[in-house]
Amino acid sequence: MKKNQILIVLLLICISASAQFVQKPLPYSYNALEPFIDAQTMEIHYSKHHTGYVKNLNTAVIGTPAEKMNITQIFAMVSTLSPAIRNNAGGHFNHEMFWSLLTPERNTKPSADLEKAINSTFGSLDSLKEKLNSSAISRFGSGWVWLYVTKEGKLDICTTANQDNPLMDVAENKGMPILAIDVWEHAYYLKYQNKRADYLSAIWNVINWTEVSKYYEATKRK
16 A cells, blocks of 8 residues: 555656646636636636646657647647647646736726727727627637737737637637637626626726737747
């Protein structure tokens, strides 16, 4: 029995040593986004769902070409990798981005450059929100809605199923994401039940436009 316990401990150490993907701490408390996103949802979403993606990704890459890759390298050839790597790499990246785009700070605003691009493409910020919400509501089943920058440097909106994103080589709409909204039921069901539209309406109160603007500026430097 003692020998088996030692083997289990050694196995866990080996798994930990080989893990290359790490979940960042939330930049705010679980209850910081209330009443728009409740504390229980945030805790389960972060500590169960996201944590699970990181753990499963680190397990899935062992012994594969992805073991030595960073996340963007994985996305560039994800079509050649296993579904476990695709789903968990997407789940990890998408959630890291999502957490960074939420804030308890009220009334953040897009930068002048981003606002100009939004107005030019969509007419206004309110129009952008309406189009994003409409796309998110029409996404059947689980997935994400994205504001992204195309290869031509233009803003556009798309949705992806499951944990896919516009950086993946399998994506129908490819580009650099600057805003991500999770529309899996686990992101909103405890508070909003099946009312995805209510969740989408509420989430704009906690979107961090300062961070969205930083992502946008980064795309212009590439």
